[in-house]
Amino acid sequence: MVNEALTAGIDEARLWARHQALAEHGATAAGGVNRQALSDEEIAARRVLVEWGRAIGLAPFSDAIGNLFLRYEGTDAQAPPVLTGSHIDSQPTGGKFDGTFGVLAGLEAVEAMRAAGFRPRRSIEVVAWTNEEGSRFAPGMMGSTLFRGSRELADMLAVRDGAGSSVAECVRAVRAAEPDVPERALGFPVAAYVEAHIEQGPLLELERKTIGVVSGIQGKRVFRVTVTGEENHAGTSPRRVRKDALVAAVAMLGRLHAEMHDDEDVVKFTVGLLEVSPNAPSVVPARVHFSIDLRHPDPDVLARLGDRIAPICEAVRGPCAVEVRELSHDPPLEFPIAMRDLVRDAAAGLGLAHMDLPSAAGHDARHLHYLCPTGMIFVPCAGGISHNEAESCTPADLAAGARVLVEVLGRLAA
Ligand code: HGY
Ligand code: MN
Numbered sequence: 001m002v003n004e005a006l007t008a009g010i011d012e013a014r015l016w017a018r019h020q021a022l023a024e025h026g027a028t029a030a031g032g033v034n035r036q037a038l039s040d041e042e043i044a045a046r047r048v049l050v051e052w053g054r055a056i057g058l059a060p061f062s063d064a065i066g067n068l069f070l071r072y073e074g075t076d077a078q079a080p081p082v083l084t085g086s087h088i089d090s091q092p093t094g095g096k097f098d099g100t101f102g103v104l105a106g107l108e109a110v111e112a113m114r115a116a117g118f119r120p121r122r123s124i125e126v127v128a129w130t131n132e133e134g135s136r137f138a139p140g141m142m143g144s145t146l147f148r149g150s151r152e153l154a155d156m157l158a159v160r161d162g163a164g165s166s167v168a169e170c171v172r173a174v175r176a177a178e179p180d181v182p183e184r185a186l187g188f189p190v191a192a193y194v195e196a197h198i199e200q201g202p203l204l205e206l207e208r209k210t211i212g213v214v215s216g217i218q219g220k221r222v223f224r225v226t227v228t229g230e231e232n233h234a235g236t237s238p239r240r241v242r243k244d245a246l247v248a249a250v251a252m253l254g255r256l257h258a259e260m261h262d263d264e265d266v267v268k269f270t271v272g273l274l275e276v277s278p279n280a281p282s283v284v285p286a287r288v289h290f291s292i293d294l295r296h297p298d299p300d301v302l303a304r305l306g307d308r309i310a311p312i313c314e315a316v317r318g319p320c321a322v323e324v325r326e327l328s329h330d331p332p333l334e335f336p337i338a339m340r341d342l343v344r345d346a347a348a349g350l351g352l353a354h355m356d357l358p359s360a361a362g363h364d365a366r367h368l369h370y371l372c373p374t375g376m377i378f379v380p381c382a383g384g385i386s387h388n389e390a391e392s393c394t395p396a397d398l399a400a401g402a403r404v405l406v407e408v409l410g411r412l413a414a
């Protein structure tokens with residue numbers, strides 16, 4: 001049986017209106033969102049979240065990487081809290097729902113608890129993790145990785161974006177804009193973590209299901225490759241003396257795409273960032289920098305394929321030099337059965353069509369998984385399209401996901 005007093009408090013119109021309101025911060029002409037990590041647009045969106053939280057008595061906190069927490073204090077203030085949330089940073093051509101839904105669904109769940117006069121034993125904290133997307137500053141999931149404690153804060157603070165700004169400078173700017181948000185230690189005991197998210201794939205829509213019970217997350221390795229040649233004159237330099245970094249990079253990309261090709265379409269191999277320098281029409285390119293995003297649900301295949309990347313690049317570099325750096329290696333994982341059961345029971349109790357499915361996309365839940373019992377709730381998005389300004393969800397599906405979330409949180413925090 002679900003706690004109807006809680007689930008009835010989810011306000012579909014408010015949840016939808018909040019998605020639209022946050023989407024104004026970083027709104028793009030094509031109807032999407034460009035709200036990259038630690039940007040002015042994200043600072044403005046954080047301010048809105050803090051105000052919405054304050055309006056219902058939630059205490060805001062941040063930490064050394066800028067993770068933002070809104071705390072609904074439980075009757076046992078000392079007990080480790082239950083965390084829920086996701087991220088509000090976006091890809092440069094992102095949509096309104098990736099990440100934002102998890103944060104706003106968490107806030108909506110607390111709204112519903114307050115409206116029902118439900119004060120849980122454990123505190124519930126709605127969290128917006130810093131830099132999940134990893135497009136401005138790589139690697140992504142910085143906030144949740146540091147909260148987990150698996151990377152060094154100093155290493156992440158030293159990361160710079162393409163314009164030369166460091167994470168450290170940008171976190172300082174975020175914190176300076178929030179003098180009313182106290183800072184806490186980075187990382188603390190957590191009782192459980194639940195993340196609601198749009199599926200970012202087509203399965204729920206194809207199967208006509210409203211709720212996805214997420215079984216786990218496929219593995220991912222992230223690389224950056226730098227090819228170094230030499231600038232020269234496009235009209236005068238003979239081929240035998242050229243060190244053309246773009247020619248070498250194109251050979252690498254051809255070989256990599258061929259070797260990563262998988263008839264079954266399970267291997268996911270993407271080069272989404274390619275920079276050519278000096279990028280001038282009559283200059284032989286001296287430097288090419290590109291990204292590699294490699295994903296697979298089998299840890300052995302992920303390890304084997306990822307380990308092929310550097311040798312392939314080396315084999316076809318020609319007269320150029322090549323450096324392959326691995327930024328992150330996250331193996332696939334499965335969420336605990338008990339957390340999946342909680343999500344499934346809540347969906348079933350609410351009469352919502354549901355199915356179990358793995359997550360092909362990465363999420364902050366990946367890192368919380370190693371700290372506490374963790375689970376995820378998916379809702380459909382149109383055509384499975386995400387990382388795209390056209391990303392689209394229905395108000396009813398978002399509200400259904402929030403109802404499952406408040407039911408699960410109510411049980412975890414009781
Ligand atoms: O790329 C991902 O899987 C996620 O959206 N960061
Ligand atoms: Mn996301």
Ligand code: MN
Binds near residue numbers: 098133387
């Ligand atoms: Mn994303």
